[in-house]
Amino acid sequence: MEKKITRVREKLTDYRDDYWVCGKCKMCQSINVQKVSSARFSYNCPCGTKYRFESYYAAGMLEIARAITNLEYEPTEMTAKIIYSCNLCGLCQEMCFPLKSLHPTKIIQLMREKAVLEGWGPLLAHKKMIEDTENKDNPWGLEPGFKGEAVSGKGIKNILEEKSENLFFVGCALASTPEGQKRLDSALKILTACGIDFGVLGQNEPCCRSFTLAVGDRDSFEDKAAENIELFKSTGAKSIITSCPHCLQVFRDEYGMFLDIPVLHITEVIANAVEKKSLTPSKEVKMKAAYHDPCMLGRWCEIYEPPRKALSALGGLELLEFERNLENSWCCGAGGGVPLADSELASWTAEERLIEARAVGADVLITACPHCYSQFSQNGKMPVYDVCELLAMSL
């Protein structure tokens, strides 16, 4: 198959102005200061806040980018350790870009791509993940076929066999574990209840390779992306619905130039149904819960309102806001391939969020991303629910 790039390739040096101009104004080291409600929860950057050296914040990583592109020193193992400690949560860029017009998150991502091209990245744990993704089409190295099993026998249409209006892209995360499959069932139940005509790709569903991209292997990502675009087009679906914000982000931002099918997150579909009253939950779900904005869904895809709208349909739910919410949301720790390379940092990041949840009075945490879900639930200190799961409980 002819290799197609998904979007114009960018090089780190394209952002030369950014990393030379960065004046260490420290905007990237706090949430939006007008929104700070307590000193305790004013920090924004997980790796910076944990390791505290300037280099672990965006300002420091930009300085590393400047120094290595200026050939001041050769990248070392430490360079890789630092740039792979970032969750790519995008909060630094959210603070910096509107005011300074710089792109710190983008630069960190491009540094990773440079690292892969030059051979000093990614980290060992990431290499295994890339290999698994390439060989078995999922980041965890599960034997192929598990996605087909996850949806089989549930009366769901296979879109390749039976035309459907919408393609529901299940994603590796939901299909990979029995516990994830329960949430998958909830998603399927909700989509059905919303009256959506959808089908799935079953065992032909590929991996979106967003993790491969996150750790900097754009070649591998693009090889698959070209295939995926062809596959999606062949289904004839009018829109693609994803449950995973990571899939959503790459379909929208990376495939966007060549994929003219609209891509929606499942919470957008539910919010729409709630609005049109085609989904009317009947049972109460009594809990005090805080909704966590996943980085990919919120900052990257700017979907803040739909999950809240969806949750607003639930009777009995006292929905609380985190101090760091919306565009200031603190990461769960699962992004950017961090759990593979530095599981301690990832767990600490999740723990911080759960402390914040308790501080705002929540007993339960709700999210809309399977990666956030597993990151929080691994911690085991607070019940975690997916938006679809709660809605399914209320039907």
Place this chain on the structure above:
Amino acid sequence: MQGKDLQKDLKERKIIKVPVKHEIEPTHNRPEDLQKAYEALKESLGEEWVSNDINITVAYARDQSVTPMNHPHIVALPGSTDDVIQIMKIANEYSIDVMPYGTGLNTLGMTIPPYGGILCDLRRMDQIFEIDEENMFCTIGPGVTFAQLQTETLKRGLRLINPSTSANASVVSNIMMGNISTLANKYGVGLDHIIGYKVVLPEGKLMICGPKAYGADNAHLPGPGPDVRAFLRGSLGTMGIVTELTIRLYPEPNEVKLVVPIYDGDDWSHIAPALRAISQRNIAIENAYFQNTYMGIFMGETNLESSKLIPLLPRHYVVPVMGGMTTEEVEAKAAVSEEDIRKVAPEFDFMDWEVVESISEGRILGIDKFTKFFRESVRVQRVKGSFFVGFGLDHLDNLVEINKQMMKAMTTQVGSDDNVFSADMIATYFQPYDMGRLGFIEFDIFIDQSNPEDSLRTITGTLAAMIQSFKLGSGACFGIWPLIEGAGALHELIGFIYPQAGSYVDTFRAMKMIYDPNNICNRRWEYDTLRIKKVAL
């Protein structure tokens, strides 16, 4: 493939290896000592809080100033006063320089270590130890930012002195050094806010000053006796590292009202009388002058918005913020201010708040921005690189002439008669102090720092403007001696330009030598020659 790419990369560009700069014949920071100091620091602070890796040191090597880049040899992150004491002791033992670093946010290269050594990054010391609601003070560590502290104090009905800098700046560093603020007219500058502190002196000894020095309550007033707390203010970290600071907080009024006197045109003569009228009444909590460029920057949420707003706005603003116990009181204060301004500067109009709102599409320079904190770091690269000259201090009367000369120097560059910067690229900010008795004037030039031509013009313009300003009698401010001391030709000129400063400068040197006998703390010059030693390039 990957290797080829790299080779291509190398071929395309010149290899400009910029190593860490060392002195030619170092007496400090010698490699063998550095290694010993590094090991001792790891032992003392814990391995995770000390690094000599180039990937770590590089992040401290540069800021937006024109100060040449230089890496520290070691970065240490102390977590407590005891840690700082250990760092100082180790540094003295092995003759390693120490550069204190609060949050590193400055425009003058003040935390770039001239000779390397240990960079003491204090951000882990971000504890708010105490906020006393009734007696209006707080005690904090040097890693606490304005955003963090102001949030906590506002919850308790108290206001922290708002900085005209990024809200992410360290409160301790700012108050110990600059502290330009719209509240300064009423509440004072820097030292006026300090009740006391704990400082680790260069030899690693701990000193407490203020009432706590003898176990008294933090009852606000200076003393006992000689005001020892002045020792660290303006010393730019050359005399020690403040590890705990107790500062005054101010009551947040029940009601707040903003008055917006404005006028258009190039005549600057109406500003000082208006500012003075407001300042002397002592009824406005905040008071400052903003040019439209500034105003647009405050109002806009993004650069783009700001750029659109600036041409729509009238050129001159005086912005007094009234506070009071009741609505009636703030309304009356606003009316009195308006009356005062009309008497002395009838050219001013009073902007209808609805008009401001309509121009800015609701994104106004709201009270909340003033009372909470500026999100926008005003000077720090507001519009993709800005450069500021904020040194003038003078009577309000001199504003017109100084502004004229400064603008001229800024817009007419050496060797060119062309106006390389338009007036709108330069914003004036004027801040009365001490109830209008004097003021602080600041010019911001909004340029693209990555453009070398712009940068060069700015530097030449700034130097020309500084000379003009000094000729007119304005002074430098905020810890300038520690910076000037040893600065080559400037050092030679001090005695000539400022004969009155002689006894002060001698005292400064003598005290530095007593307190830092090994010359390690923010080392900027040599004791034998009193000059900067030549560094290798």
Place this chain on the structure above:
Amino acid sequence: MERKHIDEFKSLLGEKNVITDKEFLKRFFETLPRDANITVLRPPTHEQLGLAANYAYEHDIPMFTYRRGFLNEEVAKSDGLLIDLTAMNKIRRIDEPNLLAFVEYGVTFEEMKKALDPMGLRILMPAAATSPSIVRSYVDRDVILANGSTRPYQISIFHAILADGRLWMSGNDQLTPDGHSEFREDFGPMYSYFFHASEDIFGMPYAGKVFIYKRWEKRKVSAHGFNDFDSAIKAAYEASRHDQVFECVVADRKYLSVLVSKSSDEAEQTAPKLAPWNVIFGFDNHEKLVEIWDRQTAQICRRYGAVETWDELSSIMLEKFEYPWYIRDRDHYRGFTETIEYYAFSSKAAALFDEVDSMFKDYEKGHVAIPSYYGAAFYCETDIYCDKNDPDLERLWYEAYVKILDRGAHVGRPRGRAAELIYERMDPENIRMIKNLKRVLDPKGLLNRDQLIKGV
């Protein structure tokens, strides 16, 4: 002192400004010892002061400045110089637009008031003054009557002569000759602030730029009575915290009756007319604002249970606020007024007053509290009206200081035995700092030796 030295000083300062006459010396010492050996210098200009100091320094002659009250006997026997700066008494400049006055050491509050009144200006008056010199009072950080909404340092830049005759200028005058900028702060570590409340051990401040203020359209003073101190101080705290007042004084009936009277009889007659505790607010601003503040503060006082007080008190205090309140002016009552003064939080003031009272059970006492920094701290003063020769007085005074210091009182400008007490408790590095600066500025230790702390 050797004749040649006296001759030299006479040649430097003029014959009449070098005085060795014992009769003249008596004004500086309560009891002049027979073996007194000190020469008084009254330099008319700072240049002459500098020359004299330089000569004295070169010849190892100890120097003492006359600051207030009486000096101790050791000074009289020092074979040194007593430098009285009051001959330098020019008002160098009144800068009306910028509200600054440049005055020499000898200019008094009363003289300044006379000069400023016709211009519609004022200078802020001290509440526990020991010297009529504005520079002295402000350098010593005397508590100011309008302290609640203005800051303690009422002096901007000062000029001083160091022990060896060198000139010391503070703040912006280091950079520009007088007349341009008035920024108070030194441009590095601010050693000039060490000169405040230092008993002139670092140098002799001979002139300063002091803050002056406009007199606004409306001036008013209102007095409110209270039955207890607790309510009175709460009302004062709240009014100050809301920035409602120009002056604010909380005083008991004894203090006020002594303050406003000229004799003990008059004081005795006045006392019963006053409420047990009184809060006096002064206002000076636009009439609209004065009316609002007066009304709002009256509401605050009512909320704390204000009662009637002497109806003439407001008008009397209006006049009293115009002049310094000298401690010695209260000696008319029982011959001598001893003071215990310190700063405390509003909520601790009552306990500290009680502590002092318990020491001076059998004495007549007056109490006053003045807010600083919007009520964040209160200047507290207990006046002990007594016989100066009372044998117990010194001991009780000392023990009272021990007690209040134990409870956290902050003494801003300790002197005499109170200073010793405080410096005993002081962080040693803090004292080392004072000593080191002293060594740098006066290596021979000739200026005001032992005046702040023994050994400095």
